[in-house]
Amino acid sequence: MLGKTVTVIGAGPAGALAALTLKKHGLSPALYENRGGSPTPADLPVKPFWDVGGSVNLHGNGLRALERLGLLDQFLANSGGFASKLVFMLMDGSDPIFRNQKASRAGEYPPIQILRNTYHRVLMSEVEKAEIPVFLGKKLVVATQTEFNVTATFADGTSVTSDFLVGADGINSTVRTSIFPEAKHPIRAGAGFVGVFELGFTPGSNVPPLGFDNPVGVYGDPLSGNSLYTVHCPEDNAGAFVLMQMRQPEDEEDPDWLPYEDLPKEANRLADNVAEWGAPPSVTNAVRYAKRITPIHMFDLPDMKALHKGRVLLVGDSGHGTFPTQGQGLCQAIEDCAVLHNLLVAFPDFANGAYPDVFRLYDEIRLPRVHFIAESSRAVMTHMHASSRVKMRLGRFIFRLILGVRNTFGLNDAILAYNCEDDVSKALERYRRERAPASK
Ligand SMILES: Cc1cc2nc3c(=O)[nH]c(=O)nc-3n(C[C@H](O)[C@H](O)[C@H](O)COP(=O)(O)OP(=O)(O)OC[C@H]3O[C@@H](n4cnc5c(N)ncnc54)[C@H](O)[C@@H]3O)c2cc1C
Incomplete structure (x- = not known):
């Protein structure tokens, strides 16, 4: 029997992974992607729609989340291995400052190096294995919802109605502008x-x-x-x-x-x-x-107050896209999906009534984390600019000191060593405590 239907808008890294996560839990997701519409003879030879971009950062926090989703080995096998060191230099290559990226505790991973199209190809092959339908050349123009379902309307005049909708259509999300008209626009x-x-x-x-x-x-x-x-x-x-x-x-x-x-x-x-x-x-x-x-x-994207409304959930850049200065865009999309997975494990009756609790907990867990990542990405953006040579030298001195201490003592990095399962456990404990009958 088919589970409740979910329209996923955007088959990028967030949408494809969200669809895989939902399918794992008995739901019936389908992906609708703007790219890769019917090619004209001038477009031949046709490349897969994911054959674009450069490299993506897959840091330890993202790898842990992929492990939770049972997909880590596929990506490790397609990467060039771990990168144990990152060097920050002045533009001519002088004044190097090293960041040790080796894992310092059990369960942590150093980052891996991979092209976005390789990452996306591996993900889309998992989507194919999971028999999730993918519709290309489908540009969402508006999404609307009632108490009972959500309707997505596309630029080609077609529409689809489903039980739920996931917005994974990137930083300039149409799902976001349709469902959260009050949200601020990306800067x-x-x-x-x-x-x-x-x-x-x-x-x-x-x-x-x-x-x-x-x-x-x-x-x-x-x-x-x-x-x-x-x-x-x-x-x-x-x-x-x-x-x-x-x-x-x-x-x-x-x-x-x-x-x-x-x-x-x-x-x-x-x-x-x-x-x-x-x-x-x-x-x-x-x-x-x-x-x-x-x-x-x-x-x-200015911080969103919520990542869900009614039957619609945002994952990836559509809900929290920010500057690439911490290299966390992809990893945050993966963390979103790992949290969704953990919540679906905890609420097997998601589709039959528990979804408001799942979506509320998703917000409770994800909002502080994605706001923290956005804040640190903005801070790096600011620190990349110095108004004088003296300020530049001082900035680099302090940066070298901080990284030196971190490298020497193997100190945890709040971004890279993060394990989203800790926050899921805390949120679930709180949730159960609040609902436990008061003791006499
Ligand atoms: C084509 C492309 C190439 C990229 N290359 C890189 C890179 O090389 N390095 C890097 O660090 N980051 C890259 N990014 C950004 C990076 O993928 C994201 O920051 C991160 O992985 C989060 O992914 P996402 O799925 O939330 O967003 P995105 O990767 O932006 O994916 C969103 C998807 O939604 C689709 N979409 C958008 N609007 C609509 C609509 N109205 N209807 C239907 N579908 C829609 C887009 O075509 C896209 O496939 C790229 C993004 C895109 C879109």
Whole structure:
């Protein structure tokens, strides 16, 4: 027998994982994704809709949550292994400050390095195995709900009505604007470029094989606010970079993760910019000879007061997208799903009446965490900029001191060592206590 139906809007990392989580608990989810509509002959050869972007950060907190969802091994097998060290440098590669990323306690994991398209491909193959229907080229235009169901209407004029709806349609979510019209809009606070290149590729006899001097590094110029994140993804035979600039984007239109069509022209222009910033040749070459570069805008969603309303739940960036400065976008989406999973374990009668309690507990557990992550991501954004050389030196001195103490004593990091199950247990205990009959 089919379980209650759930329309999931957006088949990105949050939507696909939410659908898998719901299916595990006997519900019947279906994914509706804007990308990948019917291609015209000009679009051939057709690439899978997830074949976009650069790399994603899968930190220890996200890996723990994936483990809880029974998916950790699939991702470990497709990554280049753990990254035990991250180096923060000035733009020319000088003044390195190291962050030890090794796990210091049982159950913790160092981060893994993986391309977003690899991560997404693995996830979508799990969706296929779970026989979850996926409808592509379906752009949600509005979602409405009654006491009994939710209706999603798409740009092609079709609509679907289901028992529940999950909004996983990213930072510029239409589910959010439909169901939470009172919510503030995301703030745009910078522009960036995400790129991928083939590791070890030799573009010419006078250019060394492509690869960064620091496989996992952050190059920053606090005086200009420009920064660069570099990573090797050995399993994908790739390197990836993110260039961030704290300025308004040249193009006011949201580019929606569309890669540059005229790659050689844009890659040369960006590589020249990066060379002017003073970045080392390993970085400028990676940019110049990248095989895909995508312009992006950086958004920050003001803190939401709730992640659910009635029969609708938000997961991932739609409910809490923020700056990429802590690299937590994907991990927070995974934590959302792990918490949902734990709550569905605790409330097997979710679909037959317990859903308001599950959604309320989801908010109680997730809101403090995602607000904390957003606050720290905003703080890093602020610290990436210094108004004078003296302030820059002082900032780096303090940062070196903090990381030195953390590295030496293996201190826990409130973001990376987080285990969402602790918060679920506390919330469930509270819930049961509040409902326990008062003792005489
Ligand atoms: C194409 C793309 C590439 C990205 N590449 C990177 C990257 O390289 N590195 C990185 O750190 N982060 C990247 N991100 C962001 C990153 O995936 C998220 O921050 C994080 O993983 C949380 O995922 P999410 O599923 O909540 O949001 P998203 O990843 O933004 O996924 C949202 C999904 O919803 C779909 N969608 C949006 N609006 C509608 C609508 N109206 N109707 C139906 N579907 C809709 C989108 O097409 C997308 O597939 C990318 C996002 C996108 C959309």
